[in-house]
Amino acid sequence: MKLYAYCFTEGLDALPESLTGIAGHQVRLLKVEEFSILVSEFFAETVPVNRHNGLAHAAVVQRVLTRTTPLPVRFGTLVTEQQLRNYVTARHEALQTRLKSIRGCVEMNVKVIWHDDAAVEERLPEMEDKPGTAFLEQKRREILGSETRVAKAKGVASWLDERIREIVRERRIEENPTDKLILAAAHLVERGRLEQYRAELKEAREERPELHFLVSGPWAPYNFANIDLEFKSQFGVS
Secondary structure (H helix, E strand, O other): OOOEEEEEOOOOOOOOOOEEOOOHHHEEEEEEEEEEEEEEEOOOOOOOHHHHHHHHHHHHHHOOOOOOOOOOOOOEEEEOOOHHHHHHHOOOHHHHHHHHHHHHHEEEEEEEEEOOHHHHOOOOOOOOOOOOOOHHHHHHHHHHHHHHHHHHHHHHHHHHHHHHHHOEEEEEEEEOOOEEEEEEEEEEEEEEHHHHHHHHHHHHHHHHEEEEEEEEEEEEHHOOOOOOOHEEEEEEHO
16 A cells, blocks of 8 residues: 655644545545654555546645645655655755745745737838748747747846845746746745735736736645655656
């Protein structure tokens, strides 16, 4: 029998209430040294990747978030109890450091998009109308349009980062602008500063009405856990 691992926690001696996880199995706390690891029994070799299982995993981690800040484990991680104990022994200091870095925090996600496609359009000079130039003209506009979007996205990212830099503990920003999306960001915010964070985003909206903000959270700090690669390396999970 293997265990399905959801997250590591500290300072948690009991679950907030009866929890069921993947495949409807009861979730329990496995105490290893000073860490509490949320696990449930699992009898297959792999975990099907589907919406139901994804929601079940997220629900367990999110429930713990009401009491502490969990360090999430990558979806689909199956291990034995002995492997978990060996992992804690081998990575004890790293786990302490990770948990300390997220302690008392939650993750907030922000996507910024243009309200109007016209906001990212640039007026480009026309090419001389000659036979055979239509294809080159289209490619030129695609390239220049892409360069314009990238430049504008970087400007918006720098502006937003300047506004919230002193409020967030850590941040992850993905700049991959499309016709609509400017950036996607994950912010690690101390619980006591959530209202300040939300107020700053509200002011940012008012300052840049051409931008639309999609804000979600608070969540467990998935983007700041960085524990999946360690499990993959040590246990060979896929």
